Amino acid sequence: MDQENRIVVLIDMDCFYCQVEEKLNPQLKGKPIAVVQYNPWRGGGIIAVNYVARAMGVTRHMRGNEAKQKCPEIQLPSVPCFRGKADITKYREAGKDVAKVLQRFTPLLERASIDEAYLDITDPVRKRILNIDVRDINSNMLPNNFALGYDTLDSFISDVHSCGLSSMEFDYEHSKHLLVGALIVSEIRAAVYAETGYQCSAGIAHNKILAKLVCGMNKPNKQTVLPKHSVNILYKTLSLKKVKHLGGKFGDHVAETLNISTMGQLQRFTEKDLQARFDEKNGSWLYNIARGVDLEPVQARFNPKSIGCCKQLRGKAALQDLVSLRKWLRDLGDEIENRLEQDSLENNRIPKQMVVSFSLQASKGKRDISSSRSYNFSPEDELCGEIFSSKALELVMDSAEGCKPTDGELNRMLKSPITFLGISVGKFDDNIDAKKTKKIKDYFSAGSSKDVSQTDESVRIKLERCVEKDGTNAGKEYVLEKYFESSDDVRKENITSKISTETEQRKETVYQSSLDRQESFFAKYLNSGRSNVANDRTPCTRAACGQTLHLSNAEASNDTDYSGSTINEEINRSIALFEDDPDDVTRVVNMRQLLKTSEAKLEDVEDGDRAQTGTAPIEPERNKSPDINSVECSECGKTVSLDKFDEHSDYHLALKLREEMRQEVRREQNRTKSVLSETNKNSPNKKETPEKQCNRSDNVPSIVNFFTKFDRSIETKLCAECGKKVPINKLPEHLDFHEAQKLSREINNRSSVVNVTSAKRKRKSSSPVKKNKVPCKSIDLFFRQ
DNA sequence: CATGGTGGGGCT
DNA sequence: AGCCCCAC
Numbered sequence: 105m106d107q108e109n110r111i112v113v114l115i116d117m118d119c120f121y122c123q124v125e126e127k128l129n130p131q132l133k134g135k136p137i138a139v140v141q142y143n144p145w146r147g148g149g150i151i152a153v154n155y156v157a158r159a160m161g162v163t164r165h166m167r168g169n170e171a172k173q174k175c176p177e178i179q180l181p182s183v184p185c186f187r188g189k190a191d192i193t194k195y196r197e198a199g200k201d202v203a204k205v206l207q208r209f210t211p212l213l214e215r216a217s218i219d220e221a222y223l224d225i226t227d228p229v230r231k232r233i234l235n236i237d238v239r240d241i242n243s244n245m246l247p248n249n250f251a252l253g254y255d256t257l258d259s260f261i262s263d264v265h266s267c268g269l270s271s272m273e274f275d276y277e278h279s280k281h282l283l284v285g286a287l288i289v290s291e292i293r294a295a296v297y298a299e300t301g302y303q304c305s306a307g308i309a310h311n312k313i314l315a316k317l318v319c320g321m322n323k324p325n326k327q328t329v330l331p332k333h334s335v336n337i338l339y340k341t342l343s344l345k346k347v348k349h350l351g352g353k354f355g356d357h358v359a360e361t362l363n364i365s366t367m368g369q370l371q372r373f374t375e376k377d378l379q380a381r382f383d384e385k386n387g388s389w390l391y392n393i394a395r396g397v398d399l400e401p402v403q404a405r406f407n408p409k410s411i412g413c414c415k416q417l418r419g420k421a422a423l424q425d426l427v428s429l430r431k432w433l434r435d436l437g438d439e440i441e442n443r444l445e446q447d448s449l450e451n452n453r454i455p456k457q458m459v460v461s462f463s464l465q466a467s468k469g470k471r472d473i474s475s476s477r478s479y480n481f482s483p484e485d486e487l488c489g490e491i492f493s494s495k496a497l498e499l500v501m502d503s504a505e506g507c508k509p510t511d512g513e514l515n516r517m518l519k520s521p522i523t524f525l526g527i528s529v530g531k532f533d534d535n536i537d538a539k540k541t542k543k544i545k546d547y548f549s550a551g552s553s554k555d556v557s558q559t560d561e562s563v564r565i566k567l568e569r570c571v572e573k574d575g576t577n578a579g580k581e582y583v584l585e586k587y588f589e590s591s592d593d594v595r596k597e598n599i600t601s602k603i604s605t606e607t608e609q610r611k612e613t614v615y616q617s618s619l620d621r622q623e624s625f626f627a628k629y630l631n632s633g634r635s636n637v638a639n640d641r642t643p644c645t646r647a648a649c650g651q652t653l654h655l656s657n658a659e660a661s662n663d664t665d666y667s668g669s670t671i672n673e674e675i676n677r678s679i680a681l682f683e684d685d686p687d688d689v690t691r692v693v694n695m696r697q698l699l700k701t702s703e704a705k706l707e708d709v710e711d712g713d714r715a716q717t718g719t720a721p722i723e724p725e726r727n728k729s730p731d732i733n734s735v736e737c738s739e740c741g742k743t744v745s746l747d748k749f750d751e752h753s754d755y756h757l758a759l760k761l762r763e764e765m766r767q768e769v770r771r772e773q774n775r776t777k778s779v780l781s782e783t784n785k786n787s788p789n790k791k792e793t794p795e796k797q798c799n800r801s802d803n804v805p806s807i808v809n810f811f812t813k814f815d816r817s818i819e820t821k822l823c824a825e826c827g828k829k830v831p832i833n834k835l836p837e838h839l840d841f842h843e844a845q846k847l848s849r850e851i852n853n854r855s856s857v858v859n860v861t862s863a864k865r866k867r868k869s870s871s872p873v874k875k876n877k878v879p880c881k882s883i884d885l886f887f888r889q
Numbered sequence: 890c891a892t893g894g895t896g897g898g899g900c901t
Numbered sequence: 902a903g904c905c906c907c908a909c
Contacts, residue, residue, distance in 0.1 A: 116909095141893060149892045151909095165892065183894095190894065217896070217909050352907055412895065419890030459903090476903060528895090 107311075107399045109278065111285040113223040114307045114315040115206060115292070117199070118324035120219035121152035123302050124198045125181040136160055136178045140168045142185045147172065151183070155324055187435035189415045192218070198302070203406060205296050209288065214403045222312055223292075224402035229284045238280055239265055246290050248326040252318055253334030260331065279331050282308055286329045293327065311398035316348050335396035339367035347393065358382070358390065370394040407451050412528025413439045414461065422465055422521035429522060430497060433460075436527045437493030444487060444529065454536050455529035456481055460496040463524035464504060472523050477503050496527050 117123065121139040126132045136157035140148030147168025160175040168180050183190045199218040207213050212224035243249070243257045251260035264279045285308045293304055306327040307319030314335070318328040330338065344367050345355045359365055361381055362373065371394045379387025392398065413436050423429050440458075448454055461476040477499035485491055504519070 120909095143891080143893080145891060151892065151894090167891085192894070196895095220909075349907070354906080408896065409898095410896070414894060416890095416893060421890080461903095474904080478902065523890090526894090 107401070108397065109281070110224055110226045110310055110402075111229045111281050112309060112311050112315045112402060113225055113285065113289055113292075114216075114312070114319045115202075115221050115223065115289075115296075115304050116306070116319050116323075117202060117219035117302055117304045119152050119154045119158075120199070120302070121183075121195055122154035124195050126154070127198075127301050128194075129181070132179055132181070136162065136175050138162055138168070138171050138178060138180055139183060140180045141183045141190050146170070148180065148182060150180075187439060188432075189413070189435070189439075191439075195219075198300070201300050202296055202302060202304070205299050206292060207406060208295070209292050212402050212404050214405050215408070222315065222402045225285055225288055226281075228288055229281050232284050232288060233280070236284075238284060241283060241287055246286055246327075248322075249286055249290060250322045250326060250328045251334075252321065252328055252330045253337045260329070275332055278310070282310075282329045282331060286327065289327055310396070312400055312402065313348055313393055313398040314396060317342075317346065332396065336368065339371070339394075339396075342367045344370060354386075367394060407447075407453075409532070410528050410530035411440065411443050411447060411455070412459075412526060412530075413443075414524065414526025414528075416524050418523050422523045423525070424518055424521050426516040426518065429500065429518065429525075430493070432525050433493040433496045433500075433527070434489065436525060437489040437491075437496065439489075440492050440527055440529060441487070441489035448536075451532075451534075452536060453532040453534045454487060456531040456533050458492060458495065458527060458529045460499045461524070461526040461528070462500055462504065462522050465521040465523050474524065475503055492527055492529070 122137055125137065125139055134156065136159075137154050138150045138157050139152040141151050143149050145167070147170075150162070150164055150166050150168060150171060153162050153164060153171075157171070157175055157178055160178075162171045162174050162178060166174075171178050171180065183192060184194070185191065195218055199215075202219075203213070203215055203221055206221055206223060210223050210225050210228055212227075214222040216222055241261065243261055246257060249257050251257050254260040254263075260279070261283065263274060264276070264283050267276050289306045289308055293306060296302060296304055303325040305319055305323045305325060307315040307317065307321075307330065308327060309315040309318055309330040310332065314330050318330040318338075322328045343365060344350050344359055347355070347367060349355075350358065358370075362370070364370060364372075370390060373381075373391070373394075375388060375391040377387075378390045381387070382390065415432060415436065417423055417432070423432060444455070457478055457480050459476050459478045461474065463472040463474040466472050479495050479499060481487065481491075500522075504522075
């Protein structure tokens with residue numbers, strides 16, 4: 105409503121990647137470290153530096169080797185590498201963990217990056233003011249808090265307490281709200297630290313630009329408030345380029361045309377003047393921000409609007425031929441698929457569009473030519489890595505003239521090398537349950553020719569395996585219900601009776617008989633689960649889990665807890681373990697306990713136990729050393745409790761197996777393609793679509809050879825599921841792969857009962873600033889050479 | 890060859 | 902739709 109009197113916060117994690125590495129490997133704490141992105145060139149590129157290392161002169165922009173020179177004892181943990189590119193999953197997950205804590209304090213949270221979020225806490229501040237006496241706030245309650253324009257926080261507080269009588273300029277109401285905002289922010293940061301172990305800094309001001317600005321002024325692990333009347337003090341010396349949106353070309357342009365360098369100097373110009381020199385919108389924006397005014401609302405957004413991955417392939421790494429292009433698109437497509445799987449699981453949405461971007465090497469001295477092409481998914485498209493990579497290839501070929509005019513077998517060279525490749529998906533469709541239910545039905549009725557009873561049994565076994573992890577009847581019923589939704593009546597009958605009557609007694613034997621039959625992907629996976637069933641420590645965990653489910657259900661009725669999960673959400677989470685992280689349940693349990701204790705603390709505050717509030721732990725003395733009963737997984741670095749470690753290892757094994765199987769399927773697909781296109785080989789020359797050219801290129805002997813190790817002497821059989829040729833000895837595995845896919849889809853397609861996104865307020869983008877913000881055409885032309 | 894991989898967003 | 906800029 106009153107955009108100028110909001111309380112806006114920017115939370116920024118301190119050297120986040122380093123903190124994540126330090127948490128994963130506590131031995132690193134206190135030592136100088138920098139996280140490098142794998143890159144064989146000169147020790148890797150540094151993307152984060154902790155404060156110990158910064159003190160010794162290590163900065164971003166340096167390579168690992170330079171850091172070693174400056175600081176020989178520096179440790180350089182590296183971003184893991186998957187499919188030939190950096191994989192930042194663990195940091196993404198860590199960022200999400202943090203954001204979940206933040207979200208408890210306000211639904212008006214905008215995730216700005218992996219480690220930053222804006223919070224509009226205007227409402228929480230108002231409510232708090234009704235419940236407390238601002239005069240009871242003292243600097244002991246606000247450790248590590250700075251007020252810009254004041255030597256000490258106390259002098260700011262006493263200004264507020266004296267009702268601003270000491271200064272004509274002082275706006276009491278504004279500063280009172282800021283002070284209460286700072287109090288809330290210190291509670292937020294304490295919660296983040298208590299629940300995640302991560303430290304962050306914060307800026308507290310009346311809008312996003314200023315919050316962002318002051319957040320960086322005291323770091324790390326500090327927070328800074330910016331009273332309105334201190335803006336001019338700050339601007340007096342503040343370089344214009346420090347302000348968001350002015351850090352790039354536009355900022356340079358402004359500074360040069362006006363011949364100024366500080367924000368203060370920007371105030372000398374009238375709005376009309378600025379509009380004349382730049383553009384109506386940019387002019388107004390500059391005029392406003394020069395006075396500390398920024399009307400851009402904090403948007404309620406937790407989930408990203410797009411999911412993408414890309415890879416630079418510069419210099420010698422540039423792609424020269426179709427084979428390598430296809431390889432990279434496959435890898436990118438696979439990553440998209442995996443991340444989308446997760447996303448649909450968590451957010452109940454699927455993308456409607458994909459965009460492929462690429463750059464072609466230009467003649468030396470010139471900038472590479474970058475292009476992008478989009479594709480809107482049709483309802484029949486199956487959102488798998490295969491679709492992403494094949495569509496991407498089509499689009500690239502279509503617009504990049506990838507193939508040289510045919511010259512016998514050498515037509516696989518690209519006209520110009522590709523120096524950048526990226527696939528991203530977006531334009532998400534929310535609440536996809538209805539549509540998906542139909543798709544599930546398709547999947548399950550597609551098997552047809554296979555022995556129905558065996559299919560059902562294997563599905564049943566897998567379903568039981570799922571609910572096994574859940575440990576509650578509710579979860580079992582839920583899963584079965586979802587399965588029935590997608591089954592025809594005969595199957596329903598069949599399975600219902602089996603499960604309802606025999607489950608408890610026959611569980612072991614069912615597993616056993618299944619295992620006797622085949623030792624394959626699922627058998628191995630199930631086997632690992634079975635051994636855990638036998639393990640007497642596991643049931644305890646499950647019991648705890650079941651208890652938690654009920655607890656969290658109670659919590660969900662607490663409307664001040666925005667993250668409160670429903671029982672169904674918890675169940676879903678448990679089910680998700682099958683594909684997701686087996687450790688999740690224990691994490692949820694721990695998280696719940698922490699939430700309860702921290703909520704209790706917050707209630708203490710609300711109840712007016714102010715002496716207690718004063719000790720609000722900005723750095724709790726909690727012992728963060730890892731549990732003696734847990735161990736760090738060498739695969740993913742996560743801490744895993746010992747009694748779950750077997751299971752966790754199996755999870756990684758399963759992932760690897762699945763990946764192998766996918767590759768296997770791909771190889772077969774490609775071989776099939778090339779065989780098919782052989783029939784075209786002798787057809788007369790005619791205009792061909794790029795797609796056809798693609799296929800034909802697969803026929804080139806060298807490319808067939810690329811997909812190694814296919815032995816034509818081995819007998820093959822057509823798979824009833826996918827119609828592809830499968831070596832007969834690989835058939836059991838291959839069928840299991842399809843089962844795994846089906847189950848995976850079934851799991852992914854189940855409804856997510858709580859839709860976090862929909863709980864958020866949706867604002868109209870009425871922000872005047874939005875229109876005011878961006879470099880206009882004239883500026884674009886100015887910089888285009 | 891040399892921050893690189895991700896995101897958001899505005900303009901035409 | 903496709904291009905470009907900004908920022909972490």
